[in-house]
């Protein structure tokens with residue numbers, strides 16, 4: 001369990017590394033890890049965060065961004081792996097995707113198409129909806145049940161470290177909820193934003 005918690009924390013921390021803020025509005029972070037090697041904790045392959053607002057691409061949710069980033073890393077001719085496209089496709093069967101919130105049906109479908117070995121999420125879609133997020137209400141469990149014709153199988157593990165992932169999603173539509181660590185409410189916009197160094 002501590003291994004799962006370690007990588008779920010890494011998915012949270014991806015926000016501060018790949019976003020301009022540790023508390024972006026769309027606080028969806030992903031870490032992709034290979035647990036099949038000899039390193040007990042696992043080998044981090046790539047990270048991803050929601051990049052809708054950074055890129056203008058509405059499909060770049062954290063999981064899709066991570067799949068893109070991992071593909072780039074796996075096939076980089078100067079990189080660690082130098083895989084052909086076909087070998088990169090097959091490599092996903094050894095990988096575990098950690099995301100700090102349950103995937104929307106688009107991303108859950110992409111996870112099944114990729115054939116990940118495991119998919120681990122923190123905060124549930126139900127929790128997102130209860131806290132004001134617009135969501136397409138199809139659970140990952142439902143997507144997985146409907147994907148049994150695919151040749152791959154993916155283990156689904158939900159609710160991991162939700163006590164630490166939930167705070168990233170509970171402040172956006174509730175102005176009295178405290179901001180995630182390192183952030184404070186802007187009096188002008190009401191949004192959480194990174195505390196500048198000179199304010200610390």
Ligand SMILES: [Zn+2]
Pocket residue numbers: 061062063103104105106107108
């Ligand atoms: Zn999604």
